[in-house]
Amino acid sequence: MLDLTLTFDNGPEPEVTPLVLDILARHGLKTTFFVVGEKLEEPARLDLARRAYADGHRIGNHTFTHTIPLGQMEDSAAAVEELRRTDALVARTGETRKLFRPFGGGGKLGPHLMSPSVVDFLHDRGYSCVLWNAIPRDWADPEGWVETALQQIAAQDHTLIVLHDLPTGAMDRLEEFLDRAEAAGVTFREDYPEECVPMLAGKDVVPLDPFVAAVA
Numbered sequence: 001m002l003d004l005t006l007t008f009d010n011g012p013e014p015e016v017t018p019l020v021l022d023i024l025a026r027h028g029l030k031t032t033f034f035v036v037g038e039k040l041e042e043p044a045r046l047d048l049a050r051r052a053y054a055d056g057h058r059i060g061n062h063t064f065t066h067t068i069p070l071g072q073m074e075d076s077a078a079a080v081e082e083l084r085r086t087d088a089l090v091a092r093t094g095e096t097r098k099l100f101r102p103f104g105g106g107g108k109l110g111p112h113l114m115s116p117s118v119v120d121f122l123h124d125r126g127y128s129c130v131l132w133n134a135i136p137r138d139w140a141d142p143e144g145w146v147e148t149a150l151q152q153i154a155a156q157d158h159t160l161i162v163l164h165d166l167p168t169g170a171m172d173r174l175e176e177f178l179d180r181a182e183a184a185g186v187t188f189r190e191d192y193p194e195e196c197v198p199m200l201a202g203k204d205v206v207p208l209d210p211f212v213a214a215v216a
């Protein structure tokens, strides 16, 4: 079985997110938008996140500024602020599920993703940490990402893919991607593969050491 869970990071973007929402609605698909908190300070973008939530999608926390992976920030209080401020803005969309996707810096997994104080915050708020197992690099390859993604999907049972609702041009191929995935027999799911969720509802499912920096 080839299963696929879609996620969209780094938005919302007025030029792109409405198009993505329209395409997902046409295909009857529900997904998660991991939003950048500071973008929601702009009312039009907050409205877009609210529309996504109203359409039945999940809204997740993808840090406030999306500038430095949280495990690499020297100021541990500032790293927690990245989460806390975004948490408050995501709540304004109506979303109550607590979903966090770390900023990997090009999609890399490793101890740069979180710090101990960040993990404490996630535990306290009952967050699930949602990683990924497919990065077709749509932002860097807005033409070729579809073929990369289809290959990644074919190579594993349940793919959790990271796409970006950013104005790179990549989402011009989203509809074609979905059509080709459907033609290949892919089953779309809203839930995440277990191996991509090391923390579930504030509880560690596996040791988090591979994803947490060894600083205070």
Ligand SMILES: [Zn+2]
Binding pocket: 009, 010, 062, 066, 103, 104
């Ligand atoms: Zn990101």
